[in-house]
Amino acid sequence: MTARWRLTALALFLAALTALTGCLKIRLIPASEPSSNPSSSVTTSSRRPVIPTVTPWPSLDLSRSAAFDEQVAGLIQAGLDARDKSIRLDAALVGFAVPEDQFKALVDHLHALYGTLVWTQPQFFYLDGSFQIRYTVRSDDTVAGMSLEPGYWDETAALSDAELDELIGSVLAVARAAADEIRSQTSLPRQQLILLHDYLVRHIAYDLQGDQQNNHAASALLDHVTLCQGYAQSFQLIGQALGLDVRIVTGTADGIGHAWNQVVLAGRAYHVDVTHDDPAPDGGAGQPVRHIHLFRSDEQMRVSHQWDRASSLPSPDDGAFYYRDQGLAVSSAAELAGALDRFVRQADLASGQSVLFERLYTGLEPLSEETLEALTQEALQAVRTKATVYYRTEYVKHVVLVQIGTSP
Structure with a gap:
């Protein structure tokens, strides 16, 4: 048989994760x-x-x-x-x-x-x-x-070498500036990663149009709109500018192709998913930031995320350091009720901005959505305002969230 150029059944083989441009096609x-x-x-x-x-x-x-x-x-x-x-x-x-x-x-x-x-x-x-x-x-x-x-990407494919150099320089300049600002506030790696997480949530909006051409760090850091890969690349770029070990994990979340990060602190790896901590539609820079997916374990991430464990570091420990370091953990429904009551009494709703109650629940007794709803309604009885009070409760990966405001 003579040799030949050949396009086999592999010709249109796509090795890509669904809905995630940037996973390999x-x-x-x-x-x-x-x-x-x-x-x-x-x-x-x-x-x-x-x-x-x-x-x-x-x-x-x-x-x-x-x-x-x-x-x-x-x-x-x-x-x-x-x-x-x-x-x-x-x-x-x-x-x-x-x-x-x-x-x-x-x-x-x-x-x-x-x-x-x-x-x-x-x-x-x-x-x-x-x-x-x-x-x-x-x-x-x-x-x-x-x-x-x-x-x-379509945008970068059309650039000359000089134009691409300029784009790369602009992205790296933003990453370095963000790293410098974070470094000026703290030298502690754990706190730096918390500040980085919050910076991205406040400065980037999730692209509700799902335009895959925005799914990269340039769109995230320069245009402030992106999808999951842009969040993950930006977190990695700035984290590495801080001198930290930050990696990208690819897989799926709730069955949809997804990218997020792992960080290594003191030799232990933890998951970070900035995308899933940035609500859509975007609430703007003034809205409170949630920290459900910050420093989490394999066990907690497996509730919604799936990935090839062999291609990432094991994360056996659930750090959840944002909560533990600030004493924002409760071990019983009674302790949760007390913390929620104190939070509501101190909340300033007159500004029109919503406030967010966050606690890590570490109790052995299961906490149900119904219990959280009842505790929230009871705590809200202490609110003294003529305005209508709106609230939303969530219990995700052992994190209790109660958002309260005077607008829907």
Whole structure:
């Protein structure tokens, strides 16, 4: 059988997380130019190049491929740093045979390697996380060569190198300024991350139109509107500017593709999801900030989030430090009732701004929504105002939220 350029059933393979642009979308397409040296290929009457079969090589074992992984990661990293539109990976295939019918497994492997590089380096926010693979096969149906083409957002794809440099500089300047402001307030990493969380909630609005082209750090930090990936990239960019270990986790939340963060403090990892702590529609910079998804454990996040545990750090401890550090934890319904009563009596509703009661519930006895509703109504009896009082209660991941105001 003659060798040929081939678009297999993998041609339109998408390895992407639903509704999350920036999780890796992989499209395999036939190469327009041979990846081997032109002098070693010939052209058939159908204009398809023939690549001669070489001496048989051992099959690539992806379960034992540390050297291959290191070489591929190095090639991709160098290509990303140089902003190459097409990154040649041929050198990594030398010495290995990859049958074409096993190519999907190789692409899945590349998906993981590429994802690790992109997700750990938020300066590549201008890439949309997708890539195309072009590949050739020999006459013995093994892969002869391949190249990877990083995908760009529509906005960044049209930029010249100088314009892209300017955009990157603007984003990094905002990240550094935010980090400097946070650092001026505290040197404690835990407190810095709380301030960073609140900064993003107050300065970014979730894009209710769901425009995936806004799903990156530039839109978040410059235009103040984004989706989950923009929140996660921004948290990572500013966190790293603070010198902290901040990572991105991808998976789903309530069945929808999603991205959030993990932070490492004193060797322990915790989940942070700024997106889910920023209510939609946006309440503006003056609205109180919730902290349900700040420093949480695997167990608490699994209530709504799903992800590949092998691709993230284990988070066995539920930090919830925002609550614990400020004494905002209660261990019984009676203690909750007392705290809520004191909060309501001290609340200033005359300004027209809503106020937010937050407590971490650590009691052994289950707390029901009905109990929380009853406690709230009882506490509100102490309110003295001629205006109508509105309230909303939530009990999420062991966090009690009661928002009170004089407008709906």
